[in-house]
Amino acid sequence: MRLEGSQLQDAYLEDRCDVLVLGSGTAGAIAAMEAARAGKKVILLEEGKYFAPEVKRNFKIAESVRSLYRNQGGMVAFPWGDTPPVVITLGCGAGGSSALTGGVCFRIPDKVHRHWAKELGLTELALDKLLPFYHKVEELFSIRETPQELRSKGVFKFEQGAQRLGITCKPVKRNMTDCRGCSRCNFICPHGAKQSVDIVCLPKAEECGAKLYFEFRATRLIAKNGKVQAVAGEILDSQKKRKGKFTIHADTFVLAMGTVHTAHFLLKNRACNNSGLVGKGLTLHPAIRIYGLFDEVLNSHQGALQSVYVDDFMDDGITLIAIHVPPNIISVTLPGIGPGHREFVRLSKQMAAFGAFYHDQPSGRVWRGLGREPFVTYRLSSQAKAGLVKACQVIGQIYFAAGARQILLPIWSKTVISSPDELKSLTPETVKGKWFEISSYHPLGTARMGLDRHHSVVNQFGQTWDYPNLWISDGATLPTSIGVNSQEPIMALALRNTLHMLEVGNNRQ
Amino acid sequence: MKSFTFSQRQLNIVIALCERFFRSENPKDASPSQLNIAAKIDVWLAELSPNLQSLIKMDLWAINWFPILFVRRFRNFLQLTPQEQDCYLCKLEECRFLTLRTMFLALKTIFYLNFWDEEIPLREVGHDFASLLENRGRV
Ligand SMILES: Cc1cc2nc3c(=O)[nH]c(=O)nc-3n(C[C@H](O)[C@H](O)[C@H](O)COP(=O)(O)OP(=O)(O)OC[C@H]3O[C@@H](n4cnc5c(N)ncnc54)[C@H](O)[C@@H]3O)c2cc1C
Ligand code: SF4
Numbered sequence: 001m002r003l004e005g006s007q008l009q010d011a012y013l014e015d016r017c018d019v020l021v022l023g024s025g026t027a028g029a030i031a032a033m034e035a036a037r038a039g040k041k042v043i044l045l046e047e048g049k050y051f052a053p054e055v056k057r058n059f060k061i062a063e064s065v066r067s068l069y070r071n072q073g074g075m076v077a078f079p080w081g082d083t084p085p086v087v088i089t090l091g092c093g094a095g096g097s098s099a100l101t102g103g104v105c106f107r108i109p110d111k112v113h114r115h116w117a118k119e120l121g122l123t124e125l126a127l128d129k130l131l132p133f134y135h136k137v138e139e140l141f142s143i144r145e146t147p148q149e150l151r152s153k154g155v156f157k158f159e160q161g162a163q164r165l166g167i168t169c170k171p172v173k174r175n176m177t178d179c180r181g182c183s184r185c186n187f188i189c190p191h192g193a194k195q196s197v198d199i200v201c202l203p204k205a206e207e208c209g210a211k212l213y214f215e216f217r218a219t220r221l222i223a224k225n226g227k228v229q230a231v232a233g234e235i236l237d238s239q240k241k242r243k244g245k246f247t248i249h250a251d252t253f254v255l256a257m258g259t260v261h262t263a264h265f266l267l268k269n270r271a272c273n274n275s276g277l278v279g280k281g282l283t284l285h286p287a288i289r290i291y292g293l294f295d296e297v298l299n300s301h302q303g304a305l306q307s308v309y310v311d312d313f314m315d316d317g318i319t320l321i322a323i324h325v326p327p328n329i330i331s332v333t334l335p336g337i338g339p340g341h342r343e344f345v346r347l348s349k350q351m352a353a354f355g356a357f358y359h360d361q362p363s364g365r366v367w368r369g370l371g372r373e374p375f376v377t378y379r380l381s382s383q384a385k386a387g388l389v390k391a392c393q394v395i396g397q398i399y400f401a402a403g404a405r406q407i408l409l410p411i412w413s414k415t416v417i418s419s420p421d422e423l424k425s426l427t428p429e430t431v432k433g434k435w436f437e438i439s440s441y442h443p444l445g446t447a448r449m450g451l452d453r454h455h456s457v458v459n460q461f462g463q464t465w466d467y468p469n470l471w472i473s474d475g476a477t478l479p480t481s482i483g484v485n486s487q488e489p490i491m492a493l494a495l496r497n498t499l500h501m502l503e504v505g506n507n508r509q
Numbered sequence: 510m511k512s513f514t515f516s517q518r519q520l521n522i523v524i525a526l527c528e529r530f531f532r533s534e535n536p537k538d539a540s541p542s543q544l545n546i547a548a549k550i551d552v553w554l555a556e557l558s559p560n561l562q563s564l565i566k567m568d569l570w571a572i573n574w575f576p577i578l579f580v581r582r583f584r585n586f587l588q589l590t591p592q593e594q595d596c597y598l599c600k601l602e603e604c605r606f607l608t609l610r611t612m613f614l615a616l617k618t619i620f621y622l623n624f625w626d627e628e629i630p631l632r633e634v635g636h637d638f639a640s641l642l643e644n645r646g647r648v
Contacts, residue, residue, distance in 0.1 A: 062626040066553055071561060074615065085611050150646075182646030190644040240558045299637075302646060327636050331625040332618050337598050338532040345625065346634040371560060412610070413603065434607055437614075 002206065004050055005215025005235040011244035013235065017043040017211070020231060020250035022218045022265070024048075025096020026487055027474040027494035028256030029197035029205065034498040035254075036208035043211045043248055044202075047236070047257075048093030050214040053199060056099075056188045061328050064187035068093045068100060071373070075260075077284065077364060077440070080379035082433035086284055088376065088440045090258055094214065095198025097258065097441075098487060102185045102306040102323065103174035103194050105143045106484035107134050107492075109314070116479055121451055124460035125479075133492040141175040141195045143488065150181040152303025154352025155322045157294060161402030162310065167394075169308040172321065175487075176304075183324055185305040216246060217372075218257070221269040221470075228253050228470045252469045252505060256494070259475040263366040263446035264374035266457075272466045274453050281448055282364030283481035284378055284440035287357035288388055289323060289333070291408040292399030297349045300324040313394065317359040317387045319483055320395060324353045334408075335415050351408075352399070356391035357442070358384045359483030366446050380438070386428040388436055396423040410437035442486040447476040462497040463504075473497045513555035514562060515569075522569045523547050525587055529594050530620050531630070538633045541624075550623045565619070568612050572601070575609070 019035040021028045024046035032044040049067060051059075056068070065073050070092035077086040091097035110127060117126035137143070148171070151159075159169045175195040185194055192199065206212060220232040231253060235244035255262045263279040266272050301324055310320040324330075327348050334344040361381060369375035396407045400420045407417045409426075412435040417423050450456020453465035462477050464470045473494045475486055482489060512520045527541040527550070541547070554562060573586045579600045580593055589597060601613040624630060628638045639645075 060626050062553060062622050065622060066556060072557060072619075074561065076611075079607070084607065180644070180646035182644040184644055191646075239556065301641075326641055327631065328625040328641070329622070332621045335602070337530050337602065337617070338595060339534045341530070341621075342533055342630075342634055349635065373560075 001211045002050065003211070003213045005213070005243065006049075006238040008235060008244065013244065013246040014248070015043060015211075015246070016249045017041040018250060019252045019254065020045070020248050021254045021256060022231065023096060023256035023258060023261070023474065024094055024198070024202060024212065025091060025256060025258055025474065026098040026197055026490045028254065029095065029098070029201035030491060030494040031254045031256055031473050031498045032210050033201040033205040033208070034495065035502060036205045036210040038502050040502070041209070042205065043213060043250070044205065045216040045218055045231070045233070045248070046094060046096075046212070046214045047217040048091070048096075048214065049238075050094045050212070053192060057190045057192065059188055061187045061326065068188065075373070075376075077376040077378035079434060080377050082385070083378060083380040084434045084436050084438055086286060086378050086438045086440050088260065088284065088443055090260065094202060095196050098197040099188060100186050101194075101196065101487055103176055104306050104321065104485045105138075105141070105173045105175055105488040108482050108489045109484060112480065112482050120479055122449060122460055122479060125449070130492055130496065133496045134488070137488060137491040137495060141200055141491065142177045143173050143175045145171045146174050146176070146179070146304050146307045150179060150304040151307045152181070152183070152300040152324055152352075153298040154300025154324055155303060155307055157292065157298065157352045157402045158322065158354055158398060159308065161398035161400070164401040165398060167310055167312050167398065169310055172306055172309050174304070174306070179304055181303045183301040183303060183305040183326055186325060187329070218265065219268070221265070221271050222247075223271070223467060226467065228467045252501065253471065254498070254501070255470070255472045256474045259443040259446050260366050260374055260376060262472055262474055262476045264368065266447065267366070267368045272447070272457050272464045272470070274466065275455060275457060277448065277455070277457055279366035279446050281362035281445045282366055282376070282378070282443060283360050283362050283445050284364055285357040285442040285481055286360060286380060286384055286388065286438045286440060287355055288391065288410045288436060288438060289353055289355045290392060290395045290399075290410065291351045291353050292402065292404035293347060293406040293408065294350050294352065294402075294404055298352055299349055300352050301326045301330075313390070314359070314483060316390060317383070317483065318356055318391050318394075319359070320354060320356045320391065322353075323355040354395050354398075356388070356395060358387040358391070360384050360481055362445060362480070364443075380433040380436075382428070385431070385433040385436075388438075389426055389428050389431050392426060393423060396420075411435050412437075442475070442481075444475045444478040444481050444486060447472050448479045449477045450479065461500040462493070463501070471497060471501050512551050514551050515566070519566060519569050520547070520551070521587055522573050523550060525594065526572070526616070526620065529591070529598055530617065531624055533633070535633070539629050544627060544629060546624055546627070550620060553623050554619070565616070568616050571609070571612060572616065575601070
């Protein structure tokens with residue numbers, strides 16, 4: 001059963017269930033599906049709108065951005081120190097951010113698993129403990145290597161350059177079946193190839209009896225006698241304005257509103273913050289994109305959005321990954337106005353693009369803010385800045401080695417670079433952090449897992465220390481950033497946490 | 510043109526910005542007014558939350574009044590000549606002040622997102638729109 005706030009006549013709705021899941025993104029959809037499969041009465045609340053898969057597949061790009069991105073892609077972390085504003089892209093709709101991913105799937109690197117298990121003492125997060133869950137999600141979401149024929153010409157150029165410099169490109173794994181390589185993954189796959197949670201989990205949850213409520217924004221946690229009793233909030237109209245209210249009672253509650261909004265919800269409700277850590281410890285994996293301009297036409301959007309990556313620089317905290325979106329969206333990122341801008345868009349057929357992100361230390365924070373949306377701050381550390389400068393150097397050198405005429409950097413006043421020598425002049429000393437154009441796709445860590453209530457918000461299975469029937473399952477719980485794309489780790493952890501939660505519930509009964 | 514989002518003055522700024530942003534040197538290319546881009550941007554913005562709409566209106570206000578800082582003329586954006594407007598917008602894009610630059614880039618992103626989603630401009634710069642529309646990929 002599915003309800004949409006904007007279609008509802010009533011101004012008030014009250015309901016009851018066994019398990020209430022907040023957020024229909026990666027973690028929430030998995031939690032709802034597993035709980036419904038286990039025979040629980042499940043309600044899943046989602047703030048964003050529902051569009052049937054066959055409708056959203058036909059969206060133009062501007063329509064996808066307007067309808068499926070939170071704040072139309074304009075959520076910003078405010079800069080602290082030598083930092084630019086960082087655009088945090090989040091999904092807001094059926095499937096949350098999962099519906100918008102490039103499909104890239106990585107397991108957490110061994111080194112990070114070891115750090116968590118050995119140095120932080122989180123033994124339940126050791127690789128061998130998570131391995132069965134990785135296997136399960138890899139099967140469920142059809143995660144497999146991207147075939148070579150899906151690499152675009154731009155990626156081949158990059159590979160040529162990399163080979164000349166002795167750098168290895170590896171194929172990425174993605175959650176796909178029958179991908180046609182049209183590079184539109186970030187704006188809803190038009191061919192239904194991407195196996196995101198709105199395609200894989202939400203229909204299964206619904207089949208098993210879960211009720212899915214869209215345009216329902218959770219705002220209030222109602223607790224009594226050490227237990228959460230209910231969640232209340234607003235029913236929204238199509239412009240996201242409040243048109244009514246709801247209260248839903250449940251035995252168990254799962255927060256899966258994403259790293260930023262789960263922390264915001266807890267802060268607004270002054271809940272689970274004995275440690276004072278809610279909202280703190282935010283990592284963003286600050287990301288940049290670099291273009292190489294070649295003499296021949298490449299049409300690099302003909303290929304999978306993301307197909308190869310480079311992990312040679314992971315010890316420096318840098319992950320390089322291919323990324324090429326369709327020309328309509330590349331043009332938005334190109335410099336200039338009027339005829340100058342048009343010329344760049346004309347040349348975009350000859351461009352190849354590669355991205356990089358930095359494995360950052362916690363230096364961001366989610367605050368309560370005054371309005372409905374959280375206030376987020378972020379400081380780009382000097383190491384992160386040096387990492388991003390290095391990423392520009394490496395990708396630039398690779399493109400020049402492959403024969404690029406120019407490269408385009410996301411750095412203010414250094415946008416167009418025409419020679420390797422000019423590239424060499426970029427150093428952490430000559431480039432300021434605030435000159436970068438940075439975005440973030442993997443915010444993590446604002447309600448982290450830990451061993452006790454003084455140093456963490458939840459235990460190793462996502463159960464909050466304050467309320468035994470309140471669980472957190474999304475990216476907020478990761479104890480550190482991971483240096484790779486975050487969806488598969490969140491999937492595996494959400495699956496494990498939900499199964500554990502159901503087991504705990506059964507034992508209690 | 511009646512606006513869903515803007516006052517008449519704001520709409521005039523949007524139309525003037527469209528003229529400068531999407532100008533082409535080739536007289537055969539369709540002009541922003543022929544493509545009705547300002548109206549499309551207006552419709553796109555109409556569905557945004559009131560908070561975001563207010564931010565965008567603030568952005569437009571700032572862009573209209575900041576020529577005083579950049580081109581040293583006591584005139585607002587709408588009163589500048591087209592050449593002065595171009596020069597001013599380029600200065601904003603290259604501007605040292607992070608906040609101003611960011612505000613300008615946010616607005617530019619919204620405008621270009623709507624413009625390059627159209628068939629005619631993409632064709633004009635030589636992209637195969639049919640293959641994009643059908644999302645013909647590599648295989
Ligand atoms: C454009 C983009 C591309 C990405 N590409 C990749 C990739 O290729 N590979 C990869 O591994 N990762 C990628 N990611 C990251 C990945 O999608 C996220 O790490 C992951 O989806 C996070 O899952 P989550 O469950 O924590 O949150 P989300 O998936 O963001 O889900 C949170 C949901 O909760 C809802 N919500 C928030 N507040 C409320 C409220 N108050 N009431 C009700 N509902 C609420 C939101 O609307 C949203 O739907 C990408 C992300 C984006 C945005
Ligand atoms: S590349 Fe195209 S077909 Fe493949 S998953 Fe992405 S959007 Fe779908």
